[in-house]
Amino acid sequence: MKNVREVALEGLITIEKNQAYSNLLLNNYLESGKLNKKDAGLFTEIVYGTIQRSITLEYVLAPYIQKQKKLQDWVKNLLKMTMYQMIYLDKVPARAAIYEAVEIAKKRGHKGVASVVNGVLRSIQRNGVPDLTLIEDDAERISVVTSHPKWLVEKWMEQYGVESTEKMCEINLVPPSQTARVNTCKSSVNEVLEMLNSEGFSVQKGTLAQESIVSEKGNMAFSNAYKNGYITIQDESSMLVAKALGVEKGDNIYDCCAAPGGKSTHIAEELDGTGMVTSTDLHEHKVRLIKEQATRLGISNLQAQSLDSRRATSIFKEEQFDKVLVDAPCSGLGVIRRKPDLKYTKTLKDIIQLASIQLAILNEVAPLVKKGGTLVYSTCTIDKEENGEVVQSFLKENKDFEIDINMKDLLPKSVGPYINDGMLQLLPHHFGTDGFFIVRLKRQV
Ligand SMILES: C[S@@+](CC[C@H](N)C(=O)[O-])C[C@H]1O[C@@H](n2cnc3c(N)ncnc32)[C@H](O)[C@@H]1O
Numbered sequence: 001m002k003n004v005r006e007v008a009l010e011g012l013i014t015i016e017k018n019q020a021y022s023n024l025l026l027n028n029y030l031e032s033g034k035l036n037k038k039d040a041g042l043f044t045e046i047v048y049g050t051i052q053r054s055i056t057l058e059y060v061l062a063p064y065i066q067k068q069k070k071l072q073d074w075v076k077n078l079l080k081m082t083m084y085q086m087i088y089l090d091k092v093p094a095r096a097a098i099y100e101a102v103e104i105a106k107k108r109g110h111k112g113v114a115s116v117v118n119g120v121l122r123s124i125q126r127n128g129v130p131d132l133t134l135i136e137d138d139a140e141r142i143s144v145v146t147s148h149p150k151w152l153v154e155k156w157m158e159q160y161g162v163e164s165t166e167k168m169c170e171i172n173l174v175p176p177s178q179t180a181r182v183n184t185c186k187s188s189v190n191e192v193l194e195m196l197n198s199e200g201f202s203v204q205k206g207t208l209a210q211e212s213i214v215s216e217k218g219n220m221a222f223s224n225a226y227k228n229g230y231i232t233i234q235d236e237s238s239m240l241v242a243k244a245l246g247v248e249k250g251d252n253i254y255d256c257c258a259a260p261g262g263k264s265t266h267i268a269e270e271l272d273g274t275g276m277v278t279s280t281d282l283h284e285h286k287v288r289l290i291k292e293q294a295t296r297l298g299i300s301n302l303q304a305q306s307l308d309s310r311r312a313t314s315i316f317k318e319e320q321f322d323k324v325l326v327d328a329p330c331s332g333l334g335v336i337r338r339k340p341d342l343k344y345t346k347t348l349k350d351i352i353q354l355a356s357i358q359l360a361i362l363n364e365v366a367p368l369v370k371k372g373g374t375l376v377y378s379t380c381t382i383d384k385e386e387n388g389e390v391v392q393s394f395l396k397e398n399k400d401f402e403i404d405i406n407m408k409d410l411l412p413k414s415v416g417p418y419i420n421d422g423m424l425q426l427l428p429h430h431f432g433t434d435g436f437f438i439v440r441l442k443r444q445v
Pocket of ligand 1: 238256257258259262281282283286309310327328329330361
């Protein structure tokens, strides 16, 4: 079996070629036997960390490789992941990281490559990292220090100002705590806290959503509480979506972009065995995930099928549903902490394309909402083009809908300034949640 750093290098190369998503790689490697369970922690730290800090690492590396003829991609990745260990991982001594890198270079390349790797890394070790906070231009500094593409930093600076952008980019480097939602049909938050504590987890109540639990230690996806359907792994911001719908017993609710079922199952739990949730997703294989989750949680008031929701009116009747949720496909720029490669792969073109899909979905499902009913639109992104601007375009074309400005009940009383004109935009640094957007629209009677 290869050693953990060789596997980490392989992982980085695979992600760079867009052949895998960073958040799925670890499980793939564990399942295929490429990686030992005991190495999973270091592997994750190296792979995630190197991707998270890629722009910073390249900036520091650039002067040392200027004179090299074009370095092969794997050599550059090897240098970056070793620098990551030297600069950011206290527990790995620099000389050990350099030694391992040179051995990998010998094995994958030849002596010449190994000597370049050795020379570059030793020079960086000798000279240290320059003070990047001295970069004068705001966008350039935030981009280099926090490793976000400059175009994205500039865009966010325009939308949120320098201070908020800087804070958001900084927190994007910090892995989030894991949160879970308690299945309140089966148990109470206090009982589940006890269950998890007795399993050896270190857990406490969350701050934003009533049914949330935060884990300080241990992955709750491996708990008996999870296996037996007492919890669902979900970010606290996502838990607010079902709340925004204002679920009432007996409601007939349509969730049109539903996989893997996090919000559909939450809605079903809120219905407490009454009413019905109809869940659709574009991809058949993802619909299976919704059904698996419903079974695990013991939910029976949910039906799921594959459907392009831009064709929803061909299947469902006008005014068929009391409430409709559009948890739209989006650029995901609010979840960079979980999926660090997103910040490098998403482009402005993607954002524009997504905004037009989001609007098309909203326009299609709007007639399915009963008069006097509710339509909730949410995304896990922070870009105004995909959020407020989509909503405004929708409202222009659908005069019978209006924003419900009474969303304040959604957050605990002490927090208020995150809802503007009835639209909630959580940024990752506000409460340490994902960046999330939620708006509740009402259809006139
Ligand atoms: C943000 S995710 C939904 C997450 C889900 N609501 C949850 O809480 O687990 C967006 C989903 O929309 C689906 N999707 C994308 N385009 C779609 C379309 N035209 N019709 C239906 N589903 C679509 C994607 O497959 C993806 O599963």
